[in-house]
Amino acid sequence: MLLKRAIGVAAGAAVVTAILVAPASGAGQADLDSAVREAMLAERGAAASADFGTPVLAEPLVEPTRSNDQGWAFGTTTIPAPDVEHAGPHTAIFVAHRQAQGWQVELDGTAEFVEAVERAPADVVSEGEKQLFARNYENSRVAVADTGLGLPWAEGVAWWMGGGPHGDSGQSRPFSSLDFNGGNGQVLSAGAGRVYKSCLRNGSGLVRVVHENGFSTTYYHMTGLTDLGDGQPVAYGDYLGRIDVGLPCGGSTTGPHVHFSLLRGDSHTKVDGQTIGGWTFREGAQAYGGYAERNGTQVGTGGRITNHGQGTSTPTGVVESGQNTSVNVRSEPRLSAPVVDELPDGSVVRIKCTARGDFVDGVWGRTDLWNQRDVGGWISDGFLYTGSDGPIAPAC
Structure with a gap:
């Protein structure tokens, strides 16, 4: 029988004990809540305290979403953050099975959790979720050079990076989080996976997407959350919520934004050196500093x-057409070349390569840089917002 791991300290070393909370008469909801809280504090309490800079002050919130009469339960549990600067809650997905000795509780991101969800009946954990959790766990142990994730808004659109790499709770390590705002305010899934919500209060909550590639992403401060139920599939670019100042489980915020965090396995992982949305993020000497880099261009906090x-x-x-409604696409990077297409303002252009050609006075000033589309034709960089003043693609 699997026993829940608990972390204690003996002569400076971690030791392993077992947590089995004996069921009271009826083995009801209160017993499940107690078991999940105890498991959450044992496994994640120390990390939460380190992030918060203070001992855990509030009991973990337990939100079961599914259960059956065979003694299985599934849901989320969250350690609320204290109301201090930029602190963020800690959350986990749990599966629990009631046995004679008490509830056996496993938290996601571990081999024990994968084994437990595999044994759980399909009315509590779907077959699709079982496959997802197994793949996520296996892939979380494989080194990758690119996360395979986009940024959490519409592709081809620029947002402000209000906060560079920082901890899930501000100064805490690792620097696993980024703050973004801009555009239409709609926060979209950074990749395909399944969605889970926790700490649902006052129209806000903490949204998490578990991806097959070994990563999970979380999104905090949002309102207008997706109405997808826990465990439902999401595709890259699916709507999750809107930037706001929601604090359903503590923390603080100075204005509407999304607090976007990256996790692997059962813990946060640094964004330093990770490529997300085509940008490689680098942390600075202090939290909220650093920059994003792409093809030699660096964009710092506030950019x-x-x-x-x-x-x-x-x-x-x-496409940024300025006073016009569209921009010409030409057969060569010259103003005298034939027009082969017209692109309306706001169109997304996939760039194959770049070259120097005729100078053009565009929205972004005078430039001789031209971009060749992946489907053919050339558009002046003066009418194309790429987030950079220089080339972002190889030379043609």
């Missing part, structure tokens, strides 16, 4: 970066 989508193979730009 705008364009979501170039999943992976880095095809850069993109957005």
Whole structure:
């Protein structure tokens, strides 16, 4: 029988004990809540305290979403953050099975959790979720050079990076989080996976997407949350919520934004050196500093970066036509070349390569840089927002 791991300290070393909370008469909801809280504090309490800079002050919130009469339960549990600067809640997905000795509780991101959800009946954990959790766990142990994730807004659009790499709770390590705002305010899933919501209060909550590639992403401060139920599939770019100042489980915020965090396995992972949305993020000496880098261009905190989508193979730009309603696409990077297409303002252009040609006085000033589309034709960089003043694609 699997026993829940609990972390204690003996002569400076971690020791393993078992947590089995004996069921009271009826083995009801209160017993489940107690078991999940105890497991959450044992496994994640120390990390939460370190992030918060203070001992855990509130009991973990337990939100079961499914159960059956065979003694199985599934849901989320969250340690609320204290009301201190930029603190963020800690959350986990749990599966629990009631046995004679008490509830056996497993938290996501571990081999024990994968084994437990595999044993759980399909009315509590779907077959699709079982496959997802198994793949996520296996892939979380494999080194990758690119997350395969986009940024959490529409592809080809630029948002403000209001906060560079920082901890899930501000100064805490690792620097796993980024703050973004801009555009239409709609926060979109950074990749395909399944969605889970926790700490649902006052129209806000903490949204998490578990991805097959070993990563999970979380999104905090939002309102207008997706109406998708826990465990439902989401695709890259699916709507999750809107930027706001929601604090359903503590923390603080100075204005509407999304607090976007990256996790692997059962813990946060640094964004330093990770490529997301075509940008590689670098942390600074202090939290909220650092920058995003792409093709030699660096954008620091307070700057705008364009979501170039999943992976880095095809850069993109957005047509900015200025006083016009459209921009000409020419057969060569010359103003005298024939017009082969017209693109309306706001169109997303996938860029194959770049070259120097005729100078053009565009929205972004005078430039001789031209971009060749992946479907053919040339558009002046003066009418294309790419998040950079220089080339973002290889030379043609």
